[in-house]
Structures are given as structure tokens and as C-alpha cells.
Amino acid sequence: MQKGNLSIAIPCTVLEDCSDLRSKTQKLGQIARACAIFKVKQIIIYSFNKKLSERFSRDIELIKEILEYLNCPQYLRKLIYPKLPIFRYVGILPPLRTPNHPLVKEIANIKAESNREGAVLSSNDQGSEVEIGLEKPIYINIPNLPIKKRVILRLKKKNNILSGVLIEKVKIKEYWGYDVQIFKDSIRDFMKKFSKYQIIATSKKGSPIKKSDIKFFHALGEIKDILIIFGSPSLGLFEIFKKYGLNLENWANFVVNIAPQQ
Numbered sequence: 001m002q003k004g005n006l007s008i009a010i011p012c013t014v015l016e017d018c019s020d021l022r023s024k025t026q027k028l029g030q031i032a033r034a035c036a037i038f039k040v041k042q043i044i045i046y047s048f049n050k051k052l053s054e055r056f057s058r059d060i061e062l063i064k065e066i067l068e069y070l071n072c073p074q075y076l077r078k079l080i081y082p083k084l085p086i087f088r089y090v091g092i093l094p095p096l097r098t099p100n101h102p103l104v105k106e107i108a109n110i111k112a113e114s115n116r117e118g119a120v121l122s123s124n125d126q127g128s129e130v131e132i133g134l135e136k137p138i139y140i141n142i143p144n145l146p147i148k149k150r151v152i153l154r155l156k157k158k159n160n161i162l163s164g165v166l167i168e169k170v171k172i173k174e175y176w177g178y179d180v181q182i183f184k185d186s187i188r189d190f191m192k193k194f195s196k197y198q199i200i201a202t203s204k205k206g207s208p209i210k211k212s213d214i215k216f217f218h219a220l221g222e223i224k225d226i227l228i229i230f231g232s233p234s235l236g237l238f239e240i241f242k243k244y245g246l247n248l249e250n251w252a253n254f255v256v257n258i259a260p261q262q
Contacts (some may be wrong), residue, residue: 001069004198004220004222005225006028006038006039006041007040007042007043007044007194007225007231008014008035008227008228009043009045009046009183009227010043010046010063010230011046011048011232011237012045012047012048012052012059012060013232013233014027014045014063014106014233015059016059016232017234021089021158022087022088022258024062024091025088025089025090025093026092027042027068028063028067028070028093029064029094030066031043032066032071032178032196033094036098036177037135041178042180043179043181044180044194045060045063045064045181045183046183046190047060047183047185048186048187049186049187051186052184053175060182060184061182063180064082064180064182065148066086066087067086067178067180068180069081069087070096071096071100071123072150073117073133073180074133075131075133075249076093076150078117079121079131079148080148092257095147095167097119099176100117100176102116105133105134105135107134107135107136110162111157113154113155113156113159114155115155115167116132116152116153116155116156116164117132117150117151117152117153117234118138118150118153119150120129120148120149122147123146123147124143124144125144126143127140128140128144130164131154131241132242133136133161138162138164140153140163140165140166141163143165146179146185151166152166152167152168152169152172153167154166154167157173175212177256183194186244187240187241187244187246188246191246191251194227196225197224197226198253199223199229199251199253200252200253200254200255200258201228201229201237201248201256202255202256202258203238203248203250203254204233204236204257205236205255205257207254207256207257208257209256209257209260213215229252237255
């Protein structure tokens, strides 16, 4: 039995109650941290229609950039990301503390067969040098990799000398952070695209969630891909769907109130 994946969908208007870059960054930090705690595999930023205002067009890119930045191991950020104004306040955010953000820096303390994310520093016909946040970069016998390409290595260790082989993210059993996807289309097309998921809509008009529900959703997540959809600060999902001629209950498998008496 293959375990399903947990995804969440947040609207491009999720930052509409934030007045400046600092408050936007702080809110996105809270979202990223919650996703790390609950092991969310995918964050989808959805829009209501194809035409976005200038503000929300900027915000949707800001959301993606900061969430991806936070998912990147700290030792790779300066290498991967240029200094941009949108990252001005990311330093105030706490780390995610996920397995892809290891704290060990000494080669002597690295365990064989552990996984570590890196970025290619140099590469030629013989092999590649990869930064993985240790005392020195690691050399792998894989030629002609693009510079700054992010890779995941499964580390080998012999006589305190490290080597590594490339491994795909899908083959890693432990939680390895989230991916971020933007969906710029109608709400109807968005729901059609993810129709094979078990869709849980959140709303203050939904059924109050109970401990038994949590157990049920946990069991469901063992066999199904789950998508949890959130509304915006000013419009709940019932209002959003009604605005575009849809009935939320016809599209979601469950509508729940995750914060009763809100």
C-alpha cells in the first residue's frame, strides 16, 4: 500500500491583510513552518481567474519565491539566491528544521547512507564538485552538471572520506520539504486538475473537526493524495466558489471547520 501525499492550496490573495513586506514575510514564514510540521509535500498557490490585479500578480510571485527560499537549506541560500529586495526580512524567520536542513557540519559526524542536498560548484568531463554544507565540498564522479544545479546526494563514507551518488527526491523515505506550484487559471479549472485528490475544503461554515475526523483523515492519507484548500482573509471558500458560479460542496469531498468558534 503506497502512502499518499499531503498538499495544500492557498489563494494568491493570502497576503491581502498584510500592509508591508515585513508582515508578508512573517506570514509566509508561519505557513512554511506549519507545512514543515505537518509534512506537506506540495504548496499550490491558486488564483480565482486568469486576470489578476497588479498587486496580486506581484504577491503570487513573492509567495512562491519566499516559500522556496525557506525550503532551501541555509548553507545553500547565498549560493542559489541573489540578493533581492523581496528577501530583506527572511533573516527574522525561524528555520524549518526538516531533514533536508541538516545541522551537522563536520565530516567526521556524517553517517554513511545519509542524504544531503547540494549545489554544483564546478563540473567537467571527469566529475563535479558539490557544496553540501560541510567543511569542504564533495567530489562526485558525475561529469558535466550545470553550475548551481541543486542535487540530492546519498553519501558514502570510507576511511572518513566522503563520496556520493545522485538520488531522486521521490526515492527518499524521510520528509524532504515541499514543492511550490503556481496555478494561474480559473477556480473551475483548478478543481478539475486536482479532481483525483481527496479534497478537504476549510470553512467556518463547515462541520467542526473532531478527534475522530483527524484519525479518519490520517488513515485516508495513507492511501490517497489529499489536498486541503484554504480561502482568503476576506473571502471564504463558499463565497469564492459562489462568486464564480460554483457550489463548493459539489467539488470538495469534505468541508470542515478547523477552528470552531472563530
